[in-house]
Amino acid sequence: MTTDSFASSRLIRQRSFVLFWLSRVASTVGYQMLTLLIGWQLYELTNSAFDLGLVGLIQFVPAVVLTLLIGHAADRYDRRLIIRGAQCLYAVTAVVIAIALLTHTLSRDLLFVAVLLMGCGRAFELPTAHATVPALVPTPLLARAVASWTSANQVATICGPALGGLIYAISPLAVGCVCFVFFAGAIVCVTLVRLERPPAPREPPTFASVFAGFSYIRERSRLLGVITLDVAVVLLGGATALLPIFARDILAVGPEGLGLLRSAPAVGALVTTIVLSNHPIERRVGKCMFAVVAIFGLATVVFALSTSFLLSLAALVVLGASDAVSVVIRFTLVQLETPDEKRGRVSAINSLFVSSSNTLGEFESGVVAAWLGTVPSVLIGGIGSLLAAALWMLLFPDLRRIDRYPSADEKKSA
Incomplete structure (x- = not known):
C-alpha cells in the first residue's frame, strides 16, 4: 500500500469512526429519553412496581428469541443496514407514543407494545454495532476505541435522561418529538459510515453456521467466563427499573430528579471511559475486572440504604464508574478473542447476556420489590452481586489470572 493510499484509508477510518460515534450518541440519547417517558407514564398510570419490572421482561423476550437470527445476519449482511433498520424502529415507536399523547389514548397496553418494539430494535442494534467497531480501528488501538465507544454511550446516558426529565416537566409530548429527531440524526450518521471490508457473501443459514457462536464460546473458558459474569452480577444488582419509585416515594424529587438519577451512573462512567481512552488498563486485567465488580455491588448496597438524594x-456515580471499567475490559476481551467472521454471532450472544441481564434484572427487581419492598430488593441485589463476583473468581481462575489483553499473534495461535 502506498503512502497516499494508506493515509486515505486512515482518514476514512477516522471519519467513519466519528460518524459511528455520533450515531451511537444520538440513538442512545433518544432511547434513554423514550425509556424515561415510558417509565414515568407507566408508573403514573398503574402505580405498580410489578409493571415497571414487567418492562424489563418484555424487552428480554426479543433478545432471546432473535439472538441466533441477529448473529447470523450481522455476519452475512451489511451491518450498517441492520443498524439503520433498528433505529427506524425506534423512530416509529417515538411517533406512536407522541400520537397517543396528543390524542389522549395512551394506555398501559400501548406502552408495553412500545417497549416490545424498542426491545426488538435494541436486540438488532447493539450486537451489530459492537461487531462493527473493530472494522473501524486498527487492532492495537481497539482498547482505546472501546473506551471511546463506551464514552459515547455514557454521554448519551447522561444527556438523555436529564434532557428528557427537563422536557417532560414542560410537555411529555415534546419528549416524543425530540426523540424522533435524535433517531433521525442517528440514521443519517450511520448511513455516511464507510466500511473498507465488504460484508461476507450472503448464504442461507445452516444449523452449524447459526450455532457457531455458541460453539466458539463454549470451547473457550475465558470467553465464557467474561460473558456470563455480566449476567450473574447485573441480574442481581440491577435497580434501574425501580428508579421512578426512589424518585417519587423515597427521595421525593419528581421527574426532574428521576432524570438526574438515571444520568448519575453515566456521569461516573463517562469520566472513567475518558480516562481509559487515554490511559487504558494494560496490566492485571483480570484482577481489575473482579475488583470493579465488587465495587459495583458495594455501591448498589449504599444506594439501597440511602435516603439522601x-x-x-x-452511589450511582460510583456504580457507573465501576461498571464502565468492567464493560471496557469485557468488551475488549470478547472482540480480541473472536475472529471477524464470527464477531456477529459471538456479539449477538454476548449482547443477549448483557441485555437479558439488564432487562431480566429489572423484572427480578420489580418482582422482589412487589413482594418484599423496594429497598430490600435493591439491597439483596447488591449483596448478591458481591457473592457472584467471588464465585466467578473460583469458577474461572484463568480469567482472574489474565495480565494483558491478547495480542494479534496470540489470537492466531489460539
Missing part, C-alpha cells in the same frame, strides 16, 4: 447520586 445527594448520597444516592454519589
Whole structure:
C-alpha cells in the first residue's frame, strides 16, 4: 500500500469512526429519553412496581428469541443496514407514543407494545454495532476505541435522561418529538459510515453456521467466563427499573430528579471511559475486572440504604464508574478473542447476556420489590452481586489470572 493510499484509508477510518460515534450518541440519547417517558407514564398510570419490572421482561423476550437470527445476519449482511433498520424502529415507536399523547389514548397496553418494539430494535442494534467497531480501528488501538465507544454511550446516558426529565416537566409530548429527531440524526450518521471490508457473501443459514457462536464460546473458558459474569452480577444488582419509585416515594424529587438519577451512573462512567481512552488498563486485567465488580455491588448496597438524594447520586456515580471499567475490559476481551467472521454471532450472544441481564434484572427487581419492598430488593441485589463476583473468581481462575489483553499473534495461535 502506498503512502497516499494508506493515509486515505486512515482518514476514512477516522471519519467513519466519528460518524459511528455520533450515531451511537444520538440513538442512545433518544432511547434513554423514550425509556424515561415510558417509565414515568407507566408508573403514573398503574402505580405498580410489578409493571415497571414487567418492562424489563418484555424487552428480554426479543433478545432471546432473535439472538441466533441477529448473529447470523450481522455476519452475512451489511451491518450498517441492520443498524439503520433498528433505529427506524425506534423512530416509529417515538411517533406512536407522541400520537397517543396528543390524542389522549395512551394506555398501559400501548406502552408495553412500545417497549416490545424498542426491545426488538435494541436486540438488532447493539450486537451489530459492537461487531462493527473493530472494522473501524486498527487492532492495537481497539482498547482505546472501546473506551471511546463506551464514552459515547455514557454521554448519551447522561444527556438523555436529564434532557428528557427537563422536557417532560414542560410537555411529555415534546419528549416524543425530540426523540424522533435524535433517531433521525442517528440514521443519517450511520448511513455516511464507510466500511473498507465488504460484508461476507450472503448464504442461507445452516444449523452449524447459526450455532457457531455458541460453539466458539463454549470451547473457550475465558470467553465464557467474561460473558456470563455480566449476567450473574447485573441480574442481581440491577435497580434501574425501580428508579421512578426512589424518585417519587423515597427521595421525593419528581421527574426532574428521576432524570438526574438515571444520568448519575453515566456521569461516573463517562469520566472513567475518558480516562481509559487515554490511559487504558494494560496490566492485571483480570484482577481489575473482579475488583470493579465488587465495587459495583458495594455501591448498589449504599444506594439501597440511602435516603439522601445527594448520597444516592454519589452511589450511582460510583456504580457507573465501576461498571464502565468492567464493560471496557469485557468488551475488549470478547472482540480480541473472536475472529471477524464470527464477531456477529459471538456479539449477538454476548449482547443477549448483557441485555437479558439488564432487562431480566429489572423484572427480578420489580418482582422482589412487589413482594418484599423496594429497598430490600435493591439491597439483596447488591449483596448478591458481591457473592457472584467471588464465585466467578473460583469458577474461572484463568480469567482472574489474565495480565494483558491478547495480542494479534496470540489470537492466531489460539
